[in-house]
Amino acid sequence: MEGFTLIDDRPVDHALYAAHRDFFDATRPETPCLLLDLDVVSARYRELRAGLPDAAVYYAVKANADPDLLRHLVELGCGFDVASVGEVDACLAAGADPASISFGNTVKKESAIRYAHERGIRLFSVDSAAELAKIARAAPGAEVCCRFIVRTTGAQWPISRKFGCTEDDAVALLRDAVSLGLTPRGTTFHVGSQQREPDSWATGVATAARVAAKLAAEGVELDLLNLGGGLPVRYEETVPSLQTYFAAIDRAVTASFPTRPALIVEPGRYLPGDAGMIRSEVVLVTERENGLRWVYLDVGRYNGLVETDDEAIAFPVVAVRADGGFADEAAPAVLAGPTCDSTDVLYERTPVSLPVDLRPGDHIDILATGAYTTPYASVGFNGFPPLPSHCFGATDH
């Protein structure tokens, strides 16, 4: 086993990290790369199923569309929330049942709606009359789920005003769906990504119940509530336990709905986030202005680490040396990516603590990077290729 030094006080799951390192040592893929542990994905999936037993899980494919990951989720019985024709194709290629796919993007080309519908997809999200009309034309008879906007705090990435209609508009759109020959199924909302307040779902659930009650009074029965995503990954911060989230959601549904609707949850980050580790190589270590040490890696903002933008996520990092260990002493370092772009800096405002004798050729492992990394990578900015990913676990052991 390689020598390694844990740094900082960002929480590291040591058993998990050891498994990732073992896989790397056994396979030695070229770096930089993302390793994705499918056993962790399975565990998260089962945790979610156990915590919300009557909720169907629709994975938000945008978080990571690795084909092996999608196949694994199909095997687990997971459904999919897709944003585009490209994601429809990716799910079908992985063996997904079209009935387990929700086209959740409320902004779709009419050709995309038709394409999906022709391939058996039945459930489409909507938040405007214009989109509803497109669905009626391109996917006659389809089921629709209306997305309304909720005001929440506590999310690392709050949802903007880009999506979601008002409560009144939701009632009107679902009512109109009937006259357009569509099947109104229910409502959906999103509390924002990496949501740290378990009670954030309560407002949306109450709104959904009011919309359902108003339509029921008109004889339009809704039977579905899509709770969206937002379940957090641990990263450096202390987030409440998942059980707290599940209990809060369950409490809200029970309190608001006289008859419990079918539930959908759409985790993105939550399923593959903790399952991933990026292995990178140190390219240069040098002192810059004010004696500050800069460490340049072969991975950065343009080949995967977009979510270090504004240092939003402090991913745990581990220094690794192939031939022996490091000096005991550590010192702060700015962490930067490999491109000539001056914005390609990962942590400058809050330097990370790294061994004083770190040098080119050493590795830096960046943990909890299974979501929103590889799909954000550029096609090759500065000539650096996109971040490849390698799945292990499940079939491997």
Place this chain on the structure above:
Amino acid sequence: MEGFTLIDDRPVDHALYAAHRDFFDATRPETPCLLLDLDVVSARYRELRAGLPDAAVYYAVKANADPDLLRHLVELGCGFDVASVGEVDACLAAGADPASISFGNTVKKESAIRYAHERGIRLFSVDSAAELAKIARAAPGAEVCCRFIVRTTGAQWPISRKFGCTEDDAVALLRDAVSLGLTPRGTTFHVGSQQREPDSWATGVATAARVAAKLAAEGVELDLLNLGGGLPVRYEETVPSLQTYFAAIDRAVTASFPTRPALIVEPGRYLPGDAGMIRSEVVLVTERENGLRWVYLDVGRYNGLVETDDEAIAFPVVAVRADGGFADEAAPAVLAGPTCDSTDVLYERTPVSLPVDLRPGDHIDILATGAYTTPYASVGFNGFPPLPSHCFGATDH
């Protein structure tokens, strides 16, 4: 010819735009896409050669690595500034002479230095002792150019502390290059991208002259000055004429250097920026909160328009309808991209003015988008493919 409406008061080169539209009408590529007019690239190249006749032009490949563009630049006699092995390969594949390539990234894997050197590249940039040692090992006898840091204002994207050493370090590194068997050629600096103050080069040129004088006193003769990039594209703002820049640079070199060094300029944005136009399609138009109109396009932050981040660049946009014109009236609209990501919004703080009857299927042309668009596109975030580009001009007419 299609009907179209010019919007806002962002400056549009009408003749150029007409040529772009004609090419689109003749070829009808799938949208979204970038059209790149090689005749504009030729004109900018010649303008630069005429304005600074003794400066060799090394195109910063990171701005746009389209293979047809690179081939065209080779034909024009242009050199190349590369950041990686990927860009070395792209230039060589386009027919570039290795002697016309500068490996300008000061942070390189030793294997990348060796790779480039084995393919005939001779000139490497450096700004640290650790990098100089790598070059000495992996590219024995190579020529080095030392990058120092300059403090400038006036740049849209100022250069951070990520690159560049102090003046004293530059002297020391170039001195050490001799004892490491390398050939010190000169110095380089960067005033920041989209630089709006022509006099910004003066400080760097004076520093370069002092470094050269100090080393000359020790018997180490430098014969090269690399002026970097930073020449601006017009966008919406009033920038001084290029002649003002050329005159300011020429004045600075004449004032600082007793013997004029060989000059290199490394334009990135400047060469293909104005040559490009993105054609996108309107996917949805709907009212959101406060009656604000939102227009969703099939191009956004994750398939090319990264530089609308924080609304940094206000690209001129033109609404186009295939079958006839628009109503005369225009009204403000938020412009957003196609993904489910809430950050995928192009202009919200400063909405753009668009025809009141804009609808799905209409096109929006986004002008001056030839640089830093296609290379930033993600591999397929949300399942939307990268932005394809199509070159025309030069060979076409």
